[in-house]
Amino acid sequence: xxxxxxxxxxxxxxxxxxxxxxxxxxxxxxxxxxxxxxxxxxxxxxxxxxxxxxxxxxxxxxxxxxxxxxxxxxxxxxxxxxxxxxxxxxxxxxxxxxxxxxxxxxxxxxxxxxxxxxxxxxxxxxxxxxxxxxxxxxxxxxxxxxxxxxxxxxxxxxxxxxxxxxxxxxxxxxxxxxxxxxxxxxxxxxxxxxxxxxxxxx
Numbered sequence: 001x002x003x004x005x006x007x008x009x010x011x012x013x014x015x016x017x018x019x020x021x022x023x024x025x026x027x028x029x030x031x032x033x034x035x036x037x038x039x040x041x042x043x044x045x046x047x048x049x050x051x052x053x054x055x056x057x058x059x060x061x062x063x064x065x066x067x068x069x070x071x072x073x074x075x076x077x078x079x080x081x082x083x084x085x086x087x088x089x090x091x092x093x094x095x096x097x098x099x100x101x102x103x104x105x106x107x108x109x110x111x112x113x114x115x116x117x118x119x120x121x122x123x124x125x126x127x128x129x130x131x132x133x134x135x136x137x138x139x140x141x142x143x144x145x146x147x148x149x150x151x152x153x154x155x156x157x158x159x160x161x162x163x164x165x166x167x168x169x170x171x172x173x174x175x176x177x178x179x180x181x182x183x184x185x186x187x188x189x190x191x192x193x194x195x196x197x198x199x200x201x202x
Contacts, residue, residue, distance in 0.1 A: 032133035038093035051127035059116030173198030
């Protein structure tokens with residue numbers, strides 16, 4: 001059996017393009033690597049993404065060896081934060097902190113993850129080491145952005161200045177992006193990205 005988290009949690013990987021919708025995001029487990037700076041220029045960003053996928057495929061192999069099951073790897077996700085949320089609207093990428101993620105299905109055991117992470121480190125010791133991260137984001141606002149990553153700013157500005165104040169909500173965790181398209185194969189204007197913000201009553 002091949003496990004696909006996008007099919008299992010369809011509602012988490014979909015949203016309208018014209019409005020933010022409210023949803024409850026359950027506890028999820030990820031492979032994660034932290035970093036900071038502009039993802040286009042920070043030397044650690046590309047290495048982090050490579051390390052995540054190396055680790056994910058190694059964990060997948062460990063699960064398959066133990067159980068006979070495998071899982072579809074991906075998509076890449078990211079948690080983004082800054083001391084000033086306006087940095088996302090202004091595109092001040094040098095001030096961004098990020099945690100890049102690859103989701104894991106519940107069938108992956110702690111032992112599977114440990115074996116996979118050890119295998120990945122042995123295979124590519126020059127890459128940063130991934131870790132396990134469990135998130136319970138709870139209530140969130142979510143929208144689908146179609147277009148270049150650099151064109152997200154007006155949507156985020158509307159979220160911060162209009163949508164959240166109108167609904168009497170405030171931040172309850174870092175900005176979360178889910179990259180549904182492969183930027184190596186998709187024109188910038190066609191990229192599909194879920195924009196998610198955990199929230200709580202203000």
